[in-house]
Amino acid sequence: MDLLRKLLFPFALLYGLVMAIRNFLYDKGILASNSFDVPVIAVGNLSVGGTGKSPQIEYLIRLLSPKYSVATLSRGYKRKSSGFVLADASSSAEILGDEPYQFHLKFPEVLVAVDADRTNGIQQLLPHKPDVILLDDAFQHRKVKAGFYILLTAYHDLYADDFVLPMGNLRESRSGAKRANIVIVTKCPKVLPGSEITAIREKLKLTPQQQLYFTYIDYEDKVFSRHDSVPTDIMKKNEKIMIAGIAKPSPFFAYLRRDGDQELTFPDHHAFTEADVSSIKDAAAGRYIVTTEKDYVRLKDYSLDKLYYLPIKSAFISGSDSFDQAILDYVGKSTANGSIH
Known part of the structure; x- marks a missing residue:
């Protein structure tokens, strides 16, 4: 190298x-x-x-x-839409990109928009008076x-x-x-x-x-699913598989790892497919599945039992x-x- x-x-x-x-x-x-x-x-x-x-x-x-009144404007990396898009109730990770969609879900009071042309994006946001x-x-x-x-x-x-x-x-x-x-x-x-x-x-x-x-x-002191939450310390002790499609997943894995856990790594911003989900189900075999918050927004609409995510924050x-x-x-x-x- x-x-x-x-x-x-x-x-x-x-x-x-x-x-x-x-x-x-x-x-x-x-x-x-x-x-x-x-x-x-x-x-x-x-x-x-x-x-x-x-x-x-x-x-x-x-x-x-x-x-x-806060607005965020991102490129919307790997989204399947084009031009300026303002997040609304019909938005998804495919439309916005995973990180802007995460912002939208987490902060519904915030204007979340995507546009590769930042000048145009700001011009489109201005009528909303951020x-x-x-x-x-x-x-x-x-x-x-x-x-x-x-x-x-x-x-x-x-x-x-x-x-x-x-x-x-x-x-x-x-x-x-x-x-x-x-x-x-x-x-x-x-x-x-x-x-x-x-x-x-x-x-x-x-x-x-x-x-x-x-x-x-x-890291948050709880991991979250669509329906409930589990203390992170408890999840660490459970047998599980961990999934990450982020640039540098090692700290995420290290924080949650216990002996016997399985780690599945995907490319950053990976667009999960039905084949990926099938492989994840086979690997999980009924165990807990813990992923990053960014990956969760791309996986949450698939049929995956015991799927949880661990939020992070900057301190x-x-x-x-x-x-x-x-x-x-x-x-x-x-x-x-x-x-x-």
Whole structure:
């Protein structure tokens, strides 16, 4: 693999150059960005997947929705619809994509929309008068100029240790991080020594204006099915099969695993088929089936007995009050981010 990556180095240089020129043209205003008269927060990453964007979007929804009318706008990865779609009672994972559909089920009071064209998506949302729009996975979507950028980077896969595609996993060079107002190191251990925090801060080389936070994945104390819930500690002790179609399933499996459990792994955003479900039933053989919340929204309409999911959420190691205040200050003070042009 190391040899292959080295062979790809010239292509990575070319890709990096193309992205650098693109960003330069946007930074200088030669390529136009659209801004809007509503607070827009973009959450994203430099790398390809696996940084915990969905838990962070959900954290922002919980923070903002008690006071503001919140809308989320996602691409709707692997959905079978096209164009702009606003979630309603007839929506499904096939129409919205799994993560937006998860938002819709979990937060019915929130406007949930999908559109690969974020500019058009925001324009379509504006008549619904949201107080704030959360852009999911839109850090590189330069056609929209968000008022606030949150950049995520995973603890075990820092962008500072990576390289651009195809030699590495970065969508653009590390210098793109300078656009972020806040950088969050996600998926950390619950306890992180101060010396390690300092080392990571020095490695990321943030500007004095940028804020840095550290979060970990926290699991709910219950697993849920369509009809009931079971304490997570009890489920851990039961014989079961675990299913994950997410980018990095190892922590999920490790958290629930007991000796004798079976683990079934599918590609990220996998569209489950009847054949998959039949295989899952055969493997379960009457045992409990526990999956991720993202996978559950794609499996819940199949006939699977004892199907449960384990919700996760983003939790701050420290500084949550400071983070919350930064977001609330931006939204509260932003009566406008400019006008579209």
